[in-house]
Amino acid sequence: MxxxxxxxxxxxxxxxxxxxxxxxxxxxxxxxxxxxxxxxxxxxxxxxxxxxxxxxxxxxxxxxxxxxxxxxxxxxxxxxxxxxxxxxxxxxxxxxxxxxxxxxxxxxxSDRHDWFKESRQNRNNDKADWYVWADPKVDGTPPSNWQSVFGGPAWTWDARRQQYYLHNFLTSQPDLNLxxxxxxxxxxxxxxxxxxxxxxxxxxxxxxxxxxxxxxxxxxxxxxxxxxxxxxxxxxxxxxxxxxxxxxxxxxxxxxxxxxxxxxxxxxxxxxxxxxxxxxxxxxxxxxxxxxxxxxxxxxxxxxxxxxxxxxxxxxxxxxxxxxxxxxxxxxxxxxxxxxxxxxxxxxxxxxxxxxxxxxxxxxxxxxxxxxxxxxxxxxxxxxxxxxxxxxxxxxxxxxxxxxxxxxxxxxxxxxxxxxxxxxxxxxxxxxxxxxxxxxxxxxxxxxxxxxxxxRAQPALRHGSAAVEVAQDDLLILYRTWNGQRLVCAFNLGSEAHTVDLPAAAILAQHGGATATSLPAFSGLIALCT
Incomplete structure (x- = not known):
């Protein structure tokens, strides 16, 4: 389809x-x-x-x-x-x-997944290597310095296996060994x-x-x-x-x-x-x-x-x-x-x-x-x-x-x-x-x-190429083109008005008073090109 x-x-x-x-x-x-x-x-x-x-x-x-x-x-x-x-x-x-x-x-x-429940039982079960397990360093500390996104080490000790498991997120989110x-x-x-x-x-x-x-x-x-x-x-x-x-x-x-x-x-x-x-x-x-x-x-x-x-x-x-x-x-x-x-x-x-x-x-x-x-x-x-x-x-x-x-x-x-x-x-x-x-x-x-x-109605927006003509601070003008159709998309993302000269034949969407010659503060338009 x-x-x-x-x-x-x-x-x-x-x-x-x-x-x-x-x-x-x-x-x-x-x-x-x-x-x-x-x-x-x-x-x-x-x-x-x-x-x-x-x-x-x-x-x-x-x-x-x-x-x-x-x-x-x-x-x-x-x-x-x-x-x-x-x-x-x-x-x-x-x-x-x-x-x-x-x-x-x-x-x-989750650490409540059946895969992890089996994996953590011992080191020789069918899923023993389905998660990331590692021995401690000689001083008992985690095997690496990796840190979790949610704070603290990315390793948690598991007493049953006498090993650490990796979790890049919560301690209750053990990492799979892909x-x-x-x-x-x-x-x-x-x-x-x-x-x-x-x-x-x-x-x-x-x-x-x-x-x-x-x-x-x-x-x-x-x-x-x-x-x-x-x-x-x-x-x-x-x-x-x-x-x-x-x-x-x-x-x-x-x-x-x-x-x-x-x-x-x-x-x-x-x-x-x-x-x-x-x-x-x-x-x-x-x-x-x-x-x-x-x-x-x-x-x-x-x-x-x-x-x-x-x-x-x-x-x-x-x-x-x-x-x-x-x-x-x-x-x-x-x-x-x-x-x-x-x-x-x-x-x-x-x-x-x-x-x-x-x-x-x-x-x-x-x-x-x-x-x-x-x-x-x-x-x-x-x-x-x-x-x-x-x-x-x-x-x-x-x-x-x-x-x-x-x-x-x-x-x-x-x-x-x-x-x-x-x-x-x-x-x-x-x-x-x-x-x-x-x-x-x-x-x-x-x-x-x-x-x-x-x-949905404009192939140039949905599929077309994008070419930037102006990109200065808050002023953005780009063209979307597809199979002969050309649209101009112009935006003023800031509080200072801009004078422009856009080749707009028909405005398809407009916000904030934007026209082919003026982009007031915080305005924009999409238009068919001449």
Missing amino acids: TSDETGLPWWHGASIYQIYPRSFQDSNGDGIGDLPGITARLEHVASLNVDAIWLSPFFTSPMQDFGYDVSDHVGVDPIFGTMADFDALVARARDLRLKIIIDQVWSHT HNPAVQDAILEVARFWLERGVDGFRIDAINFAMHDRMLRDNPPATGNHRRSRPFDYQSRIHNMSHPDIPLFLERVAAVMNSYPDRFTVAEVGGENAIAEMHEYTAGAARLNSAYGFNFLYSDELNAPLVVEALAEWPEKTGTGWPSWAFSNHDAPRAASRWHGECNHDDYARLIMLLLVALRGNIFLYYGEELGLTQAEIGFDDLKDPEAIANWPLTLGRDGARTPMPWTAAAPQAEFSTGKPWLPLGADHAARAVDGQNADPASMLHWTRSLMALR
């Missing part, structure tokens, strides 16, 4: 809506969103004119890291529903012509299970943590002046992540994916060498389809050079992969709150949505962005995020971007749940609820729908 008359696959230039299941819709009053709740709200998602949804983890888990600590890769956690509920969600998505992408967590599991072919085989069976269940693709979590240096060499100190709030930040992580054999495993993944029609893979890759690794992981036709860039997710400000640098990292040449972009997600503060500065938050949310649809690559829309949700302030007593709790107050954490979706302004809990939500609603979120914005043709919701429809 191809996306349109271009003959390209459906995912090429797709718009993908991320749903954080705990926070989208609760169907049973326990305060936690679930799969039936998502199914009940899929018409809203389809109305956005997106191509697919990405579901964050709903697998069986003790929820120490809210689903990214998987205890059964092929089970649905009871708080989210049943496998029958998942099947019903897939069927309803099919009716609405929505693709389904799910998270896959392959670098680690050097072991049997572990790779097991992971590929997990992939086949979900592909047979009808999913259309995978977002592969933290994939550059999937293999470790077998010699367990110490990481050197970090260089440069980047922000450091955790011991993890003080090291150059060259030995506990980014192993050169990871692309070989991904070729096995791609072979499985390619045995099913029209499937899609996107890798999450962060760290010091992210762009080089993303290119490795997506090179040619025998690896993954795309990688998920972090350029915007953790940036403190948005300006033209940042956009140009991000686009330049994905040159349009044979063998180079296809990028994916997000401004917000479940791990990063909501972008409009993070960037708006001198501009009104709501105006700024509209501007950056216009910019997002103009980017070359796939685009990810995080739930609530279509409403212009603000980053919620969560008090310490309400925090759930283990990273935030461990590193308070330097790391404010991820809870403020994971608050419940507001559906009906006047309803208790904005109709997210009939019970107490697992996180409090954002203070101003009910006022931005779906029902009110549905009724207002000038709302952010209607703006988002129109922009996603525009991207």
Whole structure:
């Protein structure tokens, strides 16, 4: 199946809506969103004119890291529903012509996973080598200096094996030993299970943590002046992540994916060498389809050079992969709150949505962005995020971007749940609820729908090349071109007005009073060229 008359696959230039299941819709009053709740709200998602949804983890888990600590890769956690509920969600998505992408967590599991329970029993069981175990140094200390993302050493002592096990994240998230072919085989069976269940693709979590240096060499100190709030930040992580054999495993993944029609893979890759690794992981036709860039997710400000640098990292040449972009997600503060500065938050949310649809690559829309949700302030007593709790107050954490979706302004809990939500609603979120914005043709919701429809209708936006003409401080002018069609996309991301001379024959989308000759503060447009 191809996306349109271009003959390209459906995912090429797709718009993908991320749903954080705990926070989208609760169907049973326990305060936690679930799969039936998502199914009940899929018409809203389809109305956005997106191509697919990405579901964050709903697998069986003790929820120490809210689903990214998987205890059964092929089970649905009871708080989210049943496998029958998942099947019903897939069927309803099919009716609405929505693709389904799910998270896959392959670098680690929960310590309650049956694989780890067996592995930790002794050193000679069938799964003894399925995780990363190592003897202590002669003085009893951990085998290397590697540090965990969530703070403290990346090694924990296990008395039964009289060895340390590796965990790049929480102590309850032991790392799988993906050097072991049997572990790779097991992971590929997990992939086949979900592909047979009808999913259309995978977002592969933290994939550059999937293999470790077998010699367990110490990481050197970090260089440069980047922000450091955790011991993890003080090291150059060259030995506990980014192993050169990871692309070989991904070729096995791609072979499985390619045995099913029209499937899609996107890798999450962060760290010091992210762009080089993303290119490795997506090179040619025998690896993954795309990688998920972090350029915007953790940036403190948005300006033209940042956009140009991000686009330049994905040159349009044979063998180079296809990028994916997000401004917000479940791990990063909501972008409009993070960037708006001198501009009104709501105006700024509209501007950056216009910019997002103009980017070359796939685009990810995080739930609530279509409403212009603000980053919620969560008090310490309400925090759930283990990273935030461990590193308070330097790391404010991820809870403020994971608050419940507001559906009906006047309803208790904005109709997210009939019970107490697992996180409090954002203070101003009910006022931005779906029902009110549905009724207002000038709302952010209607703006988002129109922009996603525009991207779907214009091959130059969805598939075309991108050429930057101007990128100075807050002024960005770029051209998107496809098969003779040429669009000009112009943005003023700052507070000073700019005079321009754009070859605009017909304006397709416009914000903030932008015209072919003038870009007022915080304005932008997309237009057909003369």
